[in-house]
Amino acid sequence: MNRADGVRASFAEQVPTMERLGSPFMARLMRLLAQRLAPGTPVTDRMLDWPGDPHAGADNLSMRLAGGLHALVISGDAPRLSAAYPPQHCDDETLWNAIAAAFETHSEQLQPWLDRPPQTNEIRRAAAVIPAMHLVARATGLPLALWEVGCSAGLTLRAESFHLDAGGTHFGSAAAALRLAPDWEGTPPAPTALEVIDRRGVDLAPMDPGDPAHRLRLLSYLWADQPARRALTEAAITEAARLPAQLERADALEWLARKLPLRPRGATTFLFHTIAWQYLPPDARAQGEALIASEAARATADAPLARFGMEGDGGPDAALTLQLWPGEIRIPLGRADFHGRSVRWTADPDCLDEVFAKR
Numbered sequence: 186m187n188r189a190d191g192v193r194a195s196f197a198e199q200v201p202t203m204e205r206l207g208s209p210f211m212a213r214l215m216r217l218l219a220q221r222l223a224p225g226t227p228v229t230d231r232m233l234d235w236p237g238d239p240h241a242g243a244d245n246l247s248m249r250l251a252g253g254l255h256a257l258v259i260s261g262d263a264p265r266l267s268a269a270y271p272p273q274h275c276d277d278e279t280l281w282n283a284i285a286a287a288f289e290t291h292s293e294q295l296q297p298w299l300d301r302p303p304q305t306n307e308i309r310r311a312a313a314v315i316p317a318m319h320l321v322a323r324a325t326g327l328p329l330a331l332w333e334v335g336c337s338a339g340l341t342l343r344a345e346s347f348h349l350d351a352g353g354t355h356f357g358s359a360a361a362a363l364r365l366a367p368d369w370e371g372t373p374p375a376p377t378a379l380e381v382i383d384r385r386g387v388d389l390a391p392m393d394p395g396d397p398a399h400r401l402r403l404l405s406y407l408w409a410d411q412p413a414r415r416a417l418t419e420a421a422i423t424e425a426a427r428l429p430a431q432l433e434r435a436d437a438l439e440w441l442a443r444k445l446p447l448r449p450r451g452a453t454t455f456l457f458h459t460i461a462w463q464y465l466p467p468d469a470r471a472q473g474e475a476l477i478a479s480e481a482a483r484a485t486a487d488a489p490l491a492r493f494g495m496e497g498d499g500g501p502d503a504a505l506t507l508q509l510w511p512g513e514i515r516i517p518l519g520r521a522d523f524h525g526r527s528v529r530w531t532a533d534p535d536c537l538d539e540v541f542a543k544r
Contacts, residue, residue: 188234193219195239196247203408206524210271210410214254215247217281228292231299245303248406253298254287256405262294263287271410304390305406306337308421309414309525310459310495311344312367313505315356316530317493317518318345318455320374321509324537325453325489328380332444332454334437335461336386338394338403340421342430345379347421351528363420371519371530374537382452384430387440391432394422437465438472445480450488457493460503460523484510495521505530509537 186194197219203212224230232239232246239246257263258270269275269283287295322329331342348361352369356376392399400422407414433440448454456477465473477492484490492508505518505528519531 188236189224192233192235192239192246193222195241196222199241199247202241207526208408208410211251211408213277213280214251214284217277217284218247218250221281221285226288226292228295228299229288231296246299248303249299249301250295251408252303252402252405253295254284255407255409256298256401257287257291257294258409259401259404263291272412301390303406304337304392304402306340306392306403306418306421307414307460307524308340308363308417309365309367310521311341311347312349312351312365312525313495313503313518313521313528314341314457314459314493315344315347315349315365316351316373317457317491317505317507318379319356319377320507320534320537321453321455321489321491321493322379323374323377324509325491327451327453327487327489328382329455330383330449330452331381331385332383332456333386334441334456334458335464336388336391336432338392338399338422338425339384339386339430339432340394340418340425341457341459342384342386343421343424343428345381346424346428351530363417363424365417365525367522367525368527369530370528372534373530374534383449384428385444386430386432387435387437387444388432389434389436391434393432394425438469438476441473441476445476448480448488448490453489453491455491455493457495459495460497462494463496481508481510481513486511497523502527507532 196215199215200212203215222229224233235246237244258267261267266283266287269280318329333342346361347363347365348357348359350366351373354373392403394400403418404415407418462470481490490510494506495503498504502520502522505521507516507518508514516532516536519529521528
C-alpha cells in the first residue's frame with residue numbers, strides 16, 4: 186500500500202469509531218475524506234504524502250485535520266464550510282464541495298493543525314472521577330490535593346464544583362453551572378463534604394483555558410454534531426477562571442519524581458489520570474509505577490496517597506481503579522465509556538469505610 190492509500194485507509198477506519206461514539210456527522214466526514222481526498226493543494230498534498238503513521242493509534246492524522254476544519258467553522262473564517270456543518274443539514278456533494286473549497290482557500294490556516302496531535306479535555310470523564318474523590322475524602326476524613334497526570338487544560342481539576350447525577354445520587358451543588366448526567370449503573374458511594382486545598386497538573390503541552398487560541402483548540406476537537414459537549418467544555422472553562430490551578434509543561438515521570446516527595450501534610454493527595462497513562466510507552470509506565478510505589482511506601486495516616494485511573498485495558502470501555510496508601514489498598518471500581526457517557530459502578534459503596542475500620 187502506498188502512502189496515499191494508507192492515509193485514505195486511516196480515515197476509513199475512523200468511520201465505525203465515530204458511529205460508536207455517537208457522531209454520525211464525523212462518520213460521514215471521515216467516509217467522504219477516505220473516498221475523495223485527492224492531491225492538488227498544499228494541505229492535501231502534505232497529507233497524502235504523510236511521512237509517519239497516519240492511523241488513529243499513532244499520528245491520528247484524521248483528527249488533526251478534523252480539528253482544523255472545525256476551527257475554521259467556529260472562527261467564522263470559512264462561511265461556506267460553516268453553512269455545511271451542523272446544525273445545518275446538507276447532502277454529501279454540498280459538504281464535500283465546501284471542504285474542497287476550504288482546502289483551496291484556507292490551506293495555510295489548516296497546515297498548523299497537522300503539526301500537532303489532537304488534544305482534548307473531555308469533561309464528561311469527570312463523572313467517574315467525582316465519586317472516587319468522595320469515596321477517598323469520606324474514608325480519610327482529610328481535604329484533597331488534586332494532582333492530574335495528562336491534564337490538558339486542567340478542566341477536571343475543578344471537578345468538585347460540578348454537579349453529578351449518578352443514577353439519582355447527587356454530588357456537588359444543585360446550583361452548579363456544569364451538570365453531568367451520564368447513563369449510570371450501580372450504587373455510587375455516598376456524597377460527602379469535599380475540601381480541595383491544591384490543584385495542579387502536568388502535560389507535555391498544557392493549555393491555558395483563558396487563552397483565546399487555546400480555547401479554540403479545546404472546542405475545535407469536539408465534534409460539531411455534539412453541542413452538549415461544547416456547552417460542558419465552555420462551562421468548565423468558566424469554572425477554570427474562578428478556581429486557579431497550577432499546570433506545568435513537563436514530562437510526566439520527571440514531574441512525578443520532583444513533586445511526589447513534596448506532597449502536603451494534613452491532606453490526601455488524589456493523583457489521577459483519565460485516558461492518559463495508557464499512552465505512555467511500556468517502559469515509561471513501568472518507571473511511573475515504580476515512582477508512585479516508592480512514594481506510596483512513605484504515605485502516612487496524616488498524608489495518604491490515593492491514585493485513581495480511568496484507562497483502557499483492551500476492553501470496549503475503560504477500567505476504573507483506585508489505590509490508596511498506607512495499606513496498599515487496591516479496588517476495582519467499575520468501568521466507563523471512554524468519553525464518560527456511561528458509568529458502571531461495581532464497587533461496594535462502603536468499600537473503603539470497611540477497610541479503614543480494620544486498620
